[in-house]
Amino acid sequence: MSSSNTASPSAADASGDRAASADTAPVLRLRDIGWTVGGATIVDSVSFDVRQGEFLAFIGPNGAGKTSLFNLVSGLSPVSRGTIELDGHDVTAEAAYARARRGLGRTFQTSSLWPGMTVADHVRLAAQAAEGGSFRVWRRAGSYPELVDRVLTRTQLAHRADAGADSLSHGEKRKLELAVLLVGEPRLMLLDEPMAGVSAEEVPALTELIHSLHQDEGRTVLMVEHHMDVLLELADRVAVMHHGTLLALDTPRTVMADPTVQQAYLGEEL
Numbered sequence: 001m002s003s004s005n006t007a008s009p010s011a012a013d014a015s016g017d018r019a020a021s022a023d024t025a026p027v028l029r030l031r032d033i034g035w036t037v038g039g040a041t042i043v044d045s046v047s048f049d050v051r052q053g054e055f056l057a058f059i060g061p062n063g064a065g066k067t068s069l070f071n072l073v074s075g076l077s078p079v080s081r082g083t084i085e086l087d088g089h090d091v092t093a094e095a096a097y098a099r100a101r102r103g104l105g106r107t108f109q110t111s112s113l114w115p116g117m118t119v120a121d122h123v124r125l126a127a128q129a130a131e132g133g134s135f136r137v138w139r140r141a142g143s144y145p146e147l148v149d150r151v152l153t154r155t156q157l158a159h160r161a162d163a164g165a166d167s168l169s170h171g172e173k174r175k176l177e178l179a180v181l182l183v184g185e186p187r188l189m190l191l192d193e194p195m196a197g198v199s200a201e202e203v204p205a206l207t208e209l210i211h212s213l214h215q216d217e218g219r220t221v222l223m224v225e226h227h228m229d230v231l232l233e234l235a236d237r238v239a240v241m242h243h244g245t246l247l248a249l250d251t252p253r254t255v256m257a258d259p260t261v262q263q264a265y266l267g268e269e270l
């Protein structure tokens with residue numbers, strides 16, 4: 001168990017991580033990442049590597065800096081210090097769209113859907129955006145039928161293609177956000193609390209879908225999630241954020257048993 005802000009691949013290998021592979025170049029490499037805004041340090045000296053096909057989950061108390069870290073990795077916020085590499089390329093100075101073209105995609109904690117649009121229209125709009133088209137000249141009729149069918153089938157939403165986004169259940173909305181994400185064929189997916197607001201009945205199907213996108217399609221996943229049972233099912237490793245730092249990075253069971261991590265959650269059982 002690492003108690004510093006730096007977790008190296010060798011530390012992960014030593015932990016017995018099932019995804020460890022010393023000769024595989026990391027998909028993502030963070031070195032001493034920091035983000036300071038208005039004099040407050042929100043993310044502080046975070047370093048870690050993520051290997052191809054790995055599933056890394058992030059937990060931590062509210063305000064620990066998980067979403068801020070995702071913003072830095074995806075390019076929505078510029079780092080104050082440190083470097084970010086994707087597939088060995090230094091992307092620290094690259095904009096979010098450039099990182100997306102390299103295969104990085106993300107979802108957001110709060111729903112990013114358009115209530116007045118149908119499920120299929122969301123996929124069509126994402127397809128047009130991926131091609132670099134202007135939203136203003138977007139045409140509804142006959143666009144991307146195969147793509148729409150493929151990603152909606154993949155996310156179990158084909159039967160809801162013509163439904164308005166505002167009529168979806170919370171679980172279906174999360175699936176639609178994943179469908180929109182899949183249009184860009186991301187190899188590295190950052191999922192920010194994909195279970196937020198989802199009913200207990202819908203959690204298993206959503207968990208299975210995310211598991212399949214990772215396991216069956218080989219996508220690398222970083223996911224912020226508070227449901228420990230979900231993490232145990234999905235994650236190769238769990239990163240614990242606390243006050244902007246990386247408190248621990250190890251297998252889910254080792255992290256949950258760590259007294260330092262327990263302390264970070266005010267003594268509550270994880």
Ligand SMILES: Nc1ncnc2c1ncn2[C@@H]1O[C@H](COP(=O)(O)OP(=O)(O)OP(=O)(O)O)[C@@H](O)[C@H]1O
Nearest residue numbers: 037038042060061062063064065066067068069109
């Ligand atoms: N643009 C900003 N300007 C100033 N402070 C910010 C900004 N964005 C985030 N913060 C602060 O940074 C801290 C970390 O926020 P962040 O949303 O990253 O935490 P989190 O771990 O994702 O929390 P939660 O689990 O509640 O989503 C919070 O105190 C938040 O208020």
